[in-house]
Amino acid sequence: MKKFYIAKSRRLRGTPYSKRIENQGLTAYTVYNHMLLPAGFDGLEKEYFHLKEHVQVWDVAGERQVQIVGKDSTKLVQLMTCRNLSKSKVGRCYYAPIIDEQGKMINDPIILKLDENKWWLSLADSDVGLYAKGIASGLNLKVDVTEPDVNILAVQGPKSFKLMEKILGKKITELKFYGFSYFDFKGSKFFIARSGWSKQGGYEIYVENREAGLKLYDELFLVGKEFNVKPGCPNLIERIESGLLSCGNDFDNGDNPYECGFDKYIDVESDINYLGKKALIQVSKEGIKRKLMGVKIDLDKIEIMEEKPLQNGKSLVGYLRSAVYSPHFKKVVGIAMINKEYWNKKTSFELEINGKKSKGLVCDLPLV
């Protein structure tokens, strides 16, 4: 496939780490929340094997925060998500679908409860801040909605625990999954969560002070040498194998959270109030007619830039939305929106790309 350069400008914002990571072997960018997001170094498969064995530092500043503060902040956050946050605790992260009044997906952030009246939504790629501002204005809520200058560094991979312990001390290893706390490094306070967009373990450091963040960045690479640290980025192979969904790739504003398999993050029973509740109650009564599932395809490479129909004879099985060659499964694996008639495992299908047909099978997520 032909390659194209990215035309940089102020509109595609650089991060505090851009200059460093560009000198560490970066080859490609994508754009995420109007910001440059590193997207490639020395090859997807090399990076995949390294991530699964060692430790990587990711510049994921593009995961911008919507900060919602004020008397009505909890009300506003709940209005945007179908996940019941009524028992949420300060110091915890909540993965949650953000939906519109039609019950359709807008984003799937991690929601962080920093205080009773202070929340961060750590975003996938859409301007949820504008949605929040619109609702707040419409309902005249007492909130401040802002995008603070928070620039996340993710430390991911099995050796991330030892690397972070060596820099920040034993206490960091005691963080529970999706818990967060403040840690000190050379006199600066860092907000760190045990989270990240891989299933290889690790942390996300919510850097609030650019200068201090760069010092920590350098320390991660210095101390990380003994752990074979490398710069990295979310890895397409790892995330599809792990069944981590990508907003904009696997689902979009045409899909509802049931179709995305987010059932456990949907509350249509209790009396919480959110936009789209009526729509989701309706969906829960009627049931869905399609949902995201895994697929395995007999191919040794693929590049998906738009959804592709999967056929079984003349019948439409569904649409392939993300796919990549998996060295583990030794075939192409992917995520597809599959029609109800084909949910039973092992449904076979044909995928046609550039006139060439390949065979594949529907399977569960995460892939096994």
Add this chain to the structure above:
Amino acid sequence: MKKFYIAKSRRLRGTPYSKRIENQGLTAYTVYNHMLLPAGFDGLEKEYFHLKEHVQVWDVAGERQVQIVGKDSTKLVQLMTCRNLSKSKVGRCYYAPIIDEQGKMINDPIILKLDENKWWLSLADSDVGLYAKGIASGLNLKVDVTEPDVNILAVQGPKSFKLMEKILGKKITELKFYGFSYFDFKGSKFFIARSGWSKQGGYEIYVENREAGLKLYDELFLVGKEFNVKPGCPNLIERIESGLLSCGNDFDNGDNPYECGFDKYIDVESDINYLGKKALIQVSKEGIKRKLMGVKIDLDKIEIMEEKPLQNGKSLVGYLRSAVYSPHFKKVVGIAMINKEYWNKKTSFELEINGKKSKGLVCDLPLV
């Protein structure tokens, strides 16, 4: 400056024209409203001279439409903009600032009134659809907010009038600036406006049928041969020389529309109702302390990826936000947010880039 590839995925949506334009010499992309926007071919200056003399076809499908339909659509559109739309007419385009409740810029779309209860906002790069949905939900407005599959082709340059006349007939030359109408091509209806993001004249074709659009695309290049047609894209030199502002580059959510020079699109006098009106009334009373102006700098090249301070001795003159070498002025020209003390013409300043200082002058917009 180091170059990086763009990592494509479904999330960075392709356009109906992507395949064609990639085979016509495209070298670079940017991302605009989660969509690929062509950003370079055979060199910025070559493209600049060609645009000013001949005609170009631009794939600007990234200028997505927010469609607002329904009983309360006019109310909702007015709520988002400080421009008075109470006398707006069906069949006309209105350039308008979209602002938040704090009176800060969110977008600067062209608003098209298609019918008494049907509007399109032809967007710069931010998810105004989410803002509209939020307000509509908060106020329980009777509207449908959607992103229709409209993919704009711009035909720009002095020869665009002859090219379009040859394909669509005499009637197209009678369109007034910022007027629009429907035109027939081979049995398909095309919505065409006399507009575009250059000052070289031309049209924007709001393609609603992909297949018909591709036929028209091909016809533009076939018939365009005699007018030396080329594929193109918004040109940094031309747009800065012409004083066309770029949302995200020249202004962002930290700026108010007075600071952007949008005074004639702000109504704080009449009784129209919009979010941010209170804030703008306050600004209009107090006056602004900085505004966007032109600058000329004694340099023969520049690349701006973040705003750069302009100094006069130890005093801050303002911040440079966009800049490029202009073959016309034979120096670098740019757009900068200038502090009030320095609004008088011919204020000189120093700009430091990579340790090297250059001299420059503040001037009016558009540059003359």
